[in-house]
Amino acid sequence: MSRGMKLSLDLGASWGEGWSMEEEKTAKVFTTLEPSAHRLVFQKEKRKGKAVTLVGPFSLCEEDAQKTLSSLKKSLACGGAYKEHWMEFQGDIAPKVREQLEKLSFKFKNPK
Numbered sequence: 238m239s240r241g242m243k244l245s246l247d248l249g250a251s252w253g254e255g256w257s258m259e260e261e262k263t264a265k266v267f268t269t270l271e272p273s274a275h276r277l278v279f280q281k282e283k284r285k286g287k288a289v290t291l292v293g294p295f296s297l298c299e300e301d302a303q304k305t306l307s308s309l310k311k312s313l314a315c316g317g318a319y320k321e322h323w324m325e326f327q328g329d330i331a332p333k334v335r336e337q338l339e340k341l342s343f344k345f346k347n348p349k
Contacts, residue, residue, distance in 0.1 A: 270296040272342045279331045279345075290331050292338070293323030309337055 280291040295302055299319075306319045309326075313333055317326040326334060335345065 268296055269298055269301075273344060275343050276346045277338065277343055278347065279335070281329060281331070287327070288329040290326045290329060290334060291323050292326070292331075292334055295319075295322050295324065305341065309334065312337055 275296065277292055277295070282289045282291060295305075297305065302319050302322075302324075306317055306324055309324070310317050313326065313330060315327045315330060317324060319325075339345075
C-alpha cells in the first residue's frame with residue numbers, strides 16, 4: 238500500500254445482503270401436554286453448598302406451571318422456582334416431590 242491510499246473495509250459484503258450485527262432469535266415450538274403425558278426426570282445439583290432438586294422438563298403453559306409450582310411449594314413447605322420448563326426446589330426432597338406430582342397425575346421416566 239502506498240502512501241496516501243485509503244484502506245477499504247467493505248470486502249464485497251453489504252448490510253443489505255442479510256448481514257447483521259444482531260443475533261437471530263428463533264422461536265421454539267412449544268406444545269402443551271396433559272399431566273399424564275409427561276415423562277419427568279429428577280436431577281440433583283449443589284448450589285452454593287446447598288442441595289437443589291430439579292424436576293422436568295414440563296410442557297405446561299406458564300400460568301399452569303406457576304399454579305402447580307405454588308401448590309407444590311405450599312404442600313412441601315419449601316422454596317422453589319420455575320425456569321426454562323424445569324421446577325427447582327430447595328433441598329434434597331425428590332421422594333416427596335414425586336409423591337405430590339403423582340397425586341396430580343404426572344408420570345415419570347424412571348419407576349420408583
